[in-house]
Amino acid sequence: MDMFCYQCQETTQGKGCTKIGVCGKIAEVANLQDLLIFTLEGIAKLNLQARKIGINQEEADRFIVEGLFSTVTNVNFDKSFFIEKIKQAVALRDQIKDNLEKAGTNLDKNDKAINWAYQSDADIEALAPQVGILATRDDDIRSLRSLVLYGLKGMSAYDYHAYQLGYKDDSIFEFMEQALSKLLDDTLTADDYVTLVLETGKWGVNTMALLDKANTSTYGNPEITHVSIGVRNNPAILISGHDLKDLEQLLEQTAGSGVDVYTHGEMLPAQYYPFFKKYPHFAGNYGNAWWMQDKEFASFNGPILMTTNCLIPPKESYKDRVYATGVVGFPGIKYIHEGPDGKKDFTEIIEHAKKCEPPTQIESGEIVGGFAHNQVLQLADQIVDAVKSGAIKRFIVMAGCDGRMKSREYYTEFARALPKDTVILTAGCAKYRYNKLNLGDINGIPRVLDAGQCNDSYSLAVIALALKDAFGLDDINDLPISYNIAWYEQKAVLVLLALLSLGVKNIHLGPTLPAFLSPNVAKVLVDKFGIASITDVEDDMQILLG
Structure with a gap:
C-alpha cells in the first residue's frame, strides 16, 4: 500500500x-x-x-x-x-x-x-x-491547503493543552471549523487561501496567548531557574512531551514514594514554573531533544511517560518501559487513560519505577532557563540600557524544532560563531543544539534566553513587541532582531504563520524549506515576506547581522 x-x-x-x-x-x-x-x-x-x-x-x-x-x-x-x-x-x-x-x-x-x-x-x-x-490536483491550491492544515494541526496541539487546564475560547474553535470547511471548498482561489493562511497565523497567536494564560494562571510565571542535568541515586520516572497537567498529577502521585521525576525534551521548561518547585523529588532534566530518545531512554533505566508528540518507534530494549497517555499511541506499549473526573491513575508506572535501577548518568552540570515574557520584561530596563550602550548589538531568534539530520549541526555552529555582543532568544527543542554551550553573558544577561516550549514562541513575540514600544519604533522589523528558525513539524508551521501575521519579515528557515511549498507559493513567501532558506554559517551570519 x-x-x-x-x-x-x-x-x-x-x-x-x-x-x-x-x-x-x-x-x-x-x-x-x-x-x-x-x-x-x-x-x-x-x-x-x-x-x-x-x-x-x-x-x-x-x-x-x-x-x-x-x-x-x-x-x-x-x-x-x-x-x-x-x-x-x-x-x-x-x-x-x-x-x-x-x-x-x-x-x-x-x-x-x-x-x-x-x-x-x-x-x-x-x-x-x-x-x-x-x-487536490492543482499544485498551488494543494500547497496552500497544506499550509493551512498544518497550521491548524499546530493550533490544535496548543488549544488541547489549554483545554486540559480548563481554558477555552469558542472563537478559536469556530475559526478552526471555518478553516477546515474551507479546505473542502473548490470555489476558493489561491488568493483566498493566502488570506486564510494569514488568518491561521493570527488565530495561532490568539491560541498561544490562551495557552500562555492557562499555564501561567495555573502554575505561575516562569522564572530564571538553574536546572540540574545530572542524576540522583533513586529509581525514577522520565516524563516527555508537553502536557503540564500530566506532570502535575504525576508529581502529586509520586510524592513520598521514593521515586524521582525527571523531565525530557520539551518538558524541560516545566522546571521553570514556580508551582512545580515545591516537589523535592522533581529531580532535573535528563537527556536532550526528542530524536535522541532511542539512546537516552535505554540508559534512563526507569519507565518513561509520553504525554504528547515527540515519540519515535521504541526499541525492544526499552519498549516495555514506555507508557503513553492523551493522544499518544504506539502498538504494544501501555496506555494510561483519563478517568471521567479528568484525573489519571499513575499507580502502574510508579510501581514499575520502584523495581528499576536509578538512571545512568549521561552528563553533569546545569542549564539556565525561564526567560518567558514576564521574566524578560522585568529585565527590560537592563536590556534596553545594554542595547543603547552597544553592549548588545543584536538579538537572534533561534526558536523551533530539532531533528536528526546532520545538517542541523549548522545551528550549533551558528550559535557558537555569533559575536559576543549578540543574544539568542529561543523556545522549543531547537535550543538543545546550543543551550549547553558556554556562551557567557552580557552585563549579567545570559546570551541564551530560553522562553520555554515551542508554544512559548508567543513569549518571544511579546518581548519583541515590548522592545518595539520601548524604543519608540513603528515597525517590528526595525528592531535589532533577526530570525533564524529551525522547523520539523506542524507546531513550528503555526509559529511561522504567527510571526508572519505579526508582520515579521526576512525570516531564515531551515534546514530546508517545507516540501509542501509549491514553487509559486514559495515565491509569494519570498517576495512578500522575505522568507529565505539557510545556506552556510558564514554567509548567513553576514545577512542576519546586517
Missing part, C-alpha cells in the same frame, strides 16, 4: 514519504489519518451550521482538536487507534446531521465528507487512500 505525507521537515528526499514515513509511520496509518482529517472537515462544516441555529456541541469542538492533534508527526502510530477514532468521528458527524435535519436544515446529499459510510473496517481502509492531500 502506498501513502503520501510531506508534513514534516525530514520527509523523504525533501519531497514526500510514499512507502513508510521517515518518522516510522506505516502507510495504513498515514492513510487513516487522512481519512480522519477528511471526516473532521465534514464535522466542522456541519458544526458551523449547528452554531448558526444554536445547537453547537462542545463535544464536536473538543473532538476536532484531539483528532487533529493525533495526526501531528510523532504522536500516534497505532492503526487500531485511528480506525476507532474514525468510527467515533462518523458517529459524531451523523449525530450532528440528525440534529440539523430535525431542525429543518437541508443538507447536501452529494457531499462526501458529510455522507460517506462504512459497513466494516475494510470499507474504512479502502476509502482512506482516496482522500489524502493528493486528491
Whole structure:
C-alpha cells in the first residue's frame, strides 16, 4: 500500500514519504489519518451550521482538536487507534446531521465528507487512500491547503493543552471549523487561501496567548531557574512531551514514594514554573531533544511517560518501559487513560519505577532557563540600557524544532560563531543544539534566553513587541532582531504563520524549506515576506547581522 505525507521537515528526499514515513509511520496509518482529517472537515462544516441555529456541541469542538492533534508527526502510530477514532468521528458527524435535519436544515446529499459510510473496517481502509492531500490536483491550491492544515494541526496541539487546564475560547474553535470547511471548498482561489493562511497565523497567536494564560494562571510565571542535568541515586520516572497537567498529577502521585521525576525534551521548561518547585523529588532534566530518545531512554533505566508528540518507534530494549497517555499511541506499549473526573491513575508506572535501577548518568552540570515574557520584561530596563550602550548589538531568534539530520549541526555552529555582543532568544527543542554551550553573558544577561516550549514562541513575540514600544519604533522589523528558525513539524508551521501575521519579515528557515511549498507559493513567501532558506554559517551570519 502506498501513502503520501510531506508534513514534516525530514520527509523523504525533501519531497514526500510514499512507502513508510521517515518518522516510522506505516502507510495504513498515514492513510487513516487522512481519512480522519477528511471526516473532521465534514464535522466542522456541519458544526458551523449547528452554531448558526444554536445547537453547537462542545463535544464536536473538543473532538476536532484531539483528532487533529493525533495526526501531528510523532504522536500516534497505532492503526487500531485511528480506525476507532474514525468510527467515533462518523458517529459524531451523523449525530450532528440528525440534529440539523430535525431542525429543518437541508443538507447536501452529494457531499462526501458529510455522507460517506462504512459497513466494516475494510470499507474504512479502502476509502482512506482516496482522500489524502493528493486528491487536490492543482499544485498551488494543494500547497496552500497544506499550509493551512498544518497550521491548524499546530493550533490544535496548543488549544488541547489549554483545554486540559480548563481554558477555552469558542472563537478559536469556530475559526478552526471555518478553516477546515474551507479546505473542502473548490470555489476558493489561491488568493483566498493566502488570506486564510494569514488568518491561521493570527488565530495561532490568539491560541498561544490562551495557552500562555492557562499555564501561567495555573502554575505561575516562569522564572530564571538553574536546572540540574545530572542524576540522583533513586529509581525514577522520565516524563516527555508537553502536557503540564500530566506532570502535575504525576508529581502529586509520586510524592513520598521514593521515586524521582525527571523531565525530557520539551518538558524541560516545566522546571521553570514556580508551582512545580515545591516537589523535592522533581529531580532535573535528563537527556536532550526528542530524536535522541532511542539512546537516552535505554540508559534512563526507569519507565518513561509520553504525554504528547515527540515519540519515535521504541526499541525492544526499552519498549516495555514506555507508557503513553492523551493522544499518544504506539502498538504494544501501555496506555494510561483519563478517568471521567479528568484525573489519571499513575499507580502502574510508579510501581514499575520502584523495581528499576536509578538512571545512568549521561552528563553533569546545569542549564539556565525561564526567560518567558514576564521574566524578560522585568529585565527590560537592563536590556534596553545594554542595547543603547552597544553592549548588545543584536538579538537572534533561534526558536523551533530539532531533528536528526546532520545538517542541523549548522545551528550549533551558528550559535557558537555569533559575536559576543549578540543574544539568542529561543523556545522549543531547537535550543538543545546550543543551550549547553558556554556562551557567557552580557552585563549579567545570559546570551541564551530560553522562553520555554515551542508554544512559548508567543513569549518571544511579546518581548519583541515590548522592545518595539520601548524604543519608540513603528515597525517590528526595525528592531535589532533577526530570525533564524529551525522547523520539523506542524507546531513550528503555526509559529511561522504567527510571526508572519505579526508582520515579521526576512525570516531564515531551515534546514530546508517545507516540501509542501509549491514553487509559486514559495515565491509569494519570498517576495512578500522575505522568507529565505539557510545556506552556510558564514554567509548567513553576514545577512542576519546586517
